[in-house]
Amino acid sequence: MLNAMQSEFSTAARSKGLGENRLLLKHAFRIAVLPVVSYSGPMLARPADRFLCHREHFSDSPAIGVFLVNSSLNRDYTVVVSLSLLYAILLIGMNLWCGFRLHPCCRPRA
Numbered sequence: 001m002l003n004a005m006q007s008e009f010s011t012a013a014r015s016k017g018l019g020e021n022r023l024l025l026k027h028a029f030r031i032a033v034l035p036v037v038s039y040s041g042p043m044l045a046r047p048a049d050r051f052l053c054h055r056e057h058f059s060d061s062p063a064i065g066v067f068l069v070n071s072s073l074n075r076d077y078t079v080v081v082s083l084s085l086l087y088a089i090l091l092i093g094m095n096l097w098c099g100f101r102l103h104p105c106c107r108p109r110a
Contacts, residue, residue: 007031037102041095048090 013023064083071079 034103037098040102041098042091044098045091045094048094 012024013027037073063088067079068083071083
Protein backbone atom coordinates (compact mmCIF):
# COMPACT_ATOMS: atom_id res chain seq x y z
CA MET A 1 0.00 0.00 0.00
CA LEU A 2 2.89 2.34 0.74
CA ASN A 3 4.34 1.65 -2.69
CA ALA A 4 1.04 2.50 -4.34
CA MET A 5 0.68 5.71 -2.34
CA GLN A 6 4.16 6.87 -3.36
CA SER A 7 3.88 5.96 -7.05
CA GLU A 8 3.67 8.41 -9.93
CA PHE A 9 -0.06 8.04 -10.54
CA SER A 10 -0.78 8.89 -6.90
CA THR A 11 1.38 11.98 -7.13
CA ALA A 12 -0.38 13.00 -10.34
CA ALA A 13 -3.80 12.47 -8.74
CA ARG A 14 -2.79 14.56 -5.74
CA SER A 15 -1.58 17.36 -8.00
CA LYS A 16 -4.98 17.36 -9.74
CA GLY A 17 -6.62 17.99 -6.37
CA LEU A 18 -7.96 14.56 -5.54
CA GLY A 19 -8.63 14.07 -1.82
CA GLU A 20 -6.63 11.58 0.24
CA ASN A 21 -9.58 9.31 1.00
CA ARG A 22 -10.65 9.10 -2.64
CA LEU A 23 -7.05 8.57 -3.73
CA LEU A 24 -6.66 5.79 -1.19
CA LEU A 25 -9.88 3.96 -2.12
CA LYS A 26 -10.03 4.52 -5.87
CA HIS A 27 -6.38 4.40 -6.89
CA ALA A 28 -3.98 2.99 -4.31
CA PHE A 29 -6.22 0.22 -2.97
CA ARG A 30 -6.77 -1.25 -6.44
CA ILE A 31 -3.04 -1.58 -6.99
CA ALA A 32 -2.31 -2.82 -3.47
CA VAL A 33 -4.97 -5.56 -3.55
CA LEU A 34 -3.72 -7.22 -6.77
CA PRO A 35 -1.27 -9.63 -5.02
CA VAL A 36 -4.04 -10.71 -2.64
CA VAL A 37 -6.40 -11.33 -5.57
CA SER A 38 -3.69 -13.28 -7.40
CA TYR A 39 -3.20 -15.55 -4.41
CA SER A 40 -6.93 -16.08 -4.00
CA GLY A 41 -7.04 -18.63 -6.86
CA PRO A 42 -5.09 -21.33 -5.03
CA MET A 43 -6.64 -20.21 -1.76
CA LEU A 44 -10.15 -20.81 -3.15
CA ALA A 45 -9.13 -24.16 -4.60
CA ARG A 46 -8.03 -25.33 -1.17
CA PRO A 47 -11.54 -25.94 0.32
CA ALA A 48 -12.58 -27.92 -2.74
CA ASP A 49 -9.39 -29.93 -2.45
CA ARG A 50 -10.07 -30.57 1.23
CA PHE A 51 -13.59 -31.72 0.43
CA LEU A 52 -12.32 -34.11 -2.25
CA CYS A 53 -9.53 -35.49 -0.09
CA HIS A 54 -11.37 -35.74 3.25
CA ARG A 55 -14.83 -36.74 2.11
CA GLU A 56 -14.96 -39.87 4.24
CA HIS A 57 -15.79 -37.66 7.22
CA PHE A 58 -19.08 -36.73 5.55
CA SER A 59 -20.07 -40.06 4.00
CA ASP A 60 -19.08 -43.71 4.06
CA SER A 61 -17.42 -43.70 0.64
CA PRO A 62 -13.66 -43.17 0.61
CA ALA A 63 -12.28 -39.89 -0.66
CA ILE A 64 -10.06 -39.22 -3.64
CA GLY A 65 -7.03 -38.82 -1.37
CA VAL A 66 -7.48 -42.39 -0.14
CA PHE A 67 -7.69 -43.63 -3.73
CA LEU A 68 -4.58 -41.65 -4.62
CA VAL A 69 -2.52 -43.07 -1.76
CA ASN A 70 -3.74 -46.64 -2.32
CA SER A 71 -3.11 -46.45 -6.07
CA SER A 72 0.37 -45.08 -5.59
CA LEU A 73 1.14 -47.89 -3.15
CA ASN A 74 -0.28 -50.44 -5.61
CA ARG A 75 1.58 -48.77 -8.52
CA ASP A 76 -1.62 -48.10 -10.44
CA TYR A 77 -0.24 -45.32 -12.61
CA THR A 78 -3.40 -44.58 -14.55
CA VAL A 79 -5.36 -43.74 -11.40
CA VAL A 80 -2.50 -41.64 -9.99
CA VAL A 81 -2.17 -39.66 -13.22
CA SER A 82 -5.92 -39.16 -13.60
CA LEU A 83 -6.36 -37.95 -10.01
CA SER A 84 -3.38 -35.65 -10.34
CA LEU A 85 -4.90 -34.31 -13.54
CA LEU A 86 -8.21 -33.75 -11.75
CA TYR A 87 -6.48 -31.73 -9.05
CA ALA A 88 -4.51 -29.76 -11.66
CA ILE A 89 -7.73 -28.93 -13.55
CA LEU A 90 -9.31 -27.78 -10.29
CA LEU A 91 -6.37 -25.54 -9.49
CA ILE A 92 -6.13 -24.10 -13.00
CA GLY A 93 -9.87 -23.52 -13.09
CA MET A 94 -9.82 -21.53 -9.88
CA ASN A 95 -6.83 -19.51 -11.06
CA LEU A 96 -8.60 -18.70 -14.32
CA TRP A 97 -11.79 -17.79 -12.49
CA CYS A 98 -9.89 -15.37 -10.28
CA GLY A 99 -8.03 -13.99 -13.27
CA PHE A 100 -11.13 -13.32 -15.34
CA ARG A 101 -13.58 -12.38 -12.59
CA LEU A 102 -11.61 -10.70 -9.82
CA HIS A 103 -8.70 -9.03 -11.61
CA PRO A 104 -10.87 -6.74 -13.79
CA CYS A 105 -12.40 -5.30 -10.62
CA CYS A 106 -8.93 -4.32 -9.40
CA ARG A 107 -7.47 -2.87 -12.57
CA PRO A 108 -6.42 0.74 -12.08
CA ARG A 109 -7.82 1.83 -15.45
CA ALA A 110 -11.25 0.35 -14.91
